[in-house]
Amino acid sequence: MKHALLLASALLLVIALPWEARTNSSGAPAGRSGGPPENGNTCNSSGCHFGSAVNSGGGSITVTGPKTYSPGQAVALQITVAQEGAQRIGFEVSAVEDAGGTHAGSWNLVDSGTRFASNNPAYVTHAGAPPGMSSRTFNVEWVPPSSSVGTVLLYIAGNAANGNGGATGDNIYTATYPLAESGTSIDQDPVPSHFALTGLFPNPARQQTSVSVHLPEAAAVRVRVLDMLGREVKALATGSLSAGAHDIALAVGALPAGTYLVSAETARGKLATRTLLVAR
Incomplete structure (x- = not known):
């Protein structure tokens, strides 16, 4: 089933101090996706991007992909972070068991624009943040555990940065995308005939x-x-x-x-x- 989740949202593209701009524009640190394992922290929480409340801007996070998964079968997803007027875009995503609150499954890196955050395979982040981008789509692939874990929640944070070289004025967004366990293969919905x-x-x-x-x-x-x-x-x-x-x-x-x-x-x-x- 092909779905997309969008929310007024955008996380961790990093442009704080000059050193952080060099470091975080190539990826957010691990533990900034807003999930339970990191106590809901994002780059807004850590102070590397702030100036407005999380989800207070007019941007969005859109997740396009299935709403169900089968144990052991890889799930392909697209994560789009967008905000009018933004100059750089970044993100981080993690997968967490709804029941247990711990990380679930693993990630395959299928997009040259992504990498593991801080070499931690539980988190996928951007591998670079080119200037002049107000919208960017990242392809990710999550591999569920081979055994049953029930519903899994994807915690996503995105950053729409203003490119001023400092830590202020950026908008951070968060989104939660549920994947329900299914015993059947995943199929895409047909294209609707009307809006x-x-x-x-x-x-x-x-x-x-x-x-x-x-x-x-x-x-x-x-x-x-x-x-x-x-x-x-x-x-x-x-x-x-x-x-x-x-x-x-x-x-x-x-x-x-x-x-x-x-x-x-x-x-x-x-x-x-x-x-x-x-x-x-």
Whole structure:
């Protein structure tokens, strides 16, 4: 099944002090993906990229790939970090057992633009951060354990850096992408015949909900959250997404409890809306 998870998000592209710019632009340190093994830490937590709260910018993380896995069978995924006006893009990802909170499986390096963070095979990060990029896609491949571990969560952090050579002004984003265990081989969904926003899960939501968007053709998508007076309280931009089904991770932890409208719109003006309940 081909899906994509996008969330107002971007992590660790590194451009802090001049020395850190030379070091971290070639990859984030291990333990910055925002997962339980690192107590939720990102490059924002460590102080190498800060200036705004995590997930407060208008960028996004999009994960395109299956939503299920079979033990021992490699899973190919694409992780896209995007933010309008960004100058450099970086990321880090790890896989964690939902039940146990420990790292699960292993990673194959299939993209020359990626490497293991700090030579730690539990984390994959960018292998370079070329200037002048406001969107970048990384190909990764996760290999599940051969034995059953249940649902696995991919913890992803992305950084949309402003390229000022310092630690401030960069936007850090995080996303969680679930992979449910399946006993069958993984197949991709057929290309949808029409644009649709098919659902929000979970709903009600407390911290994050996934917005399922179906695209019959490649398109950029803008996701907006409106209060019941029609005022925009949050907006995300994805950059161009491929045709298919995409799960967009939407952070709602900063919103007051209440009822909201979530809309998704393409550049061609196609619009779809759903109602979201935010609980506290």
